[in-house]
Amino acid sequence: MKPDNIFADIPDNLETEIFERLAGGGQTSIERIVSRGQASPASGWYDQETSEWVIVLRGEARLSFEDRSSVHLREGDYINLPAHLKHRVDWTAPDRKTVWLAVHYRE
């Protein structure tokens, strides 16, 4: 068995966000997301069938919610997004890569 590294093999070209499934099965999916300056489309909310636990491992980001509240996530910050909690990514650091780990699961 050989480990992989969550910070390795990140393409330099990040014109779009990169989503990669790292592991999972059944009702669980573990995913790496790499952003650089991207935000969700202004008009759009994520409205997901599954819950999502997400942590920022490098970089910085801001999420906002339908009630107009928002959270700023820095290195090590995590948050749990229950299924159907409408949210969007307002902002990610423009000058460096933001590496997220997301776990999608069913309650």
Added chain:
Amino acid sequence: MKPDNIFADIPDNLETEIFERLAGGGQTSIERIVSRGQASPASGWYDQETSEWVIVLRGEARLSFEDRSSVHLREGDYINLPAHLKHRVDWTAPDRKTVWLAVHYRE
């Protein structure tokens, strides 16, 4: 909504490893583990009903397997441990805290 930080609220006294569930539901459990010098009992293997995806976020550790292979995990290294893959923690850094994130799930 308010984020928590994976590196916050770590007790200074780490005579034993600390396991804390951060989120989950259904067939998924997301857990923080903090170690400092601990290893599994020499005689014991973890033989788990569920699969476990684990990443070292700070510190360093070594896992070994029944076939006598072992892996050294440094910051950002992750590995997937299928259910019933017998493994043990051989070593964790004695001089600093090792912070793990583990996701237990069913395939």
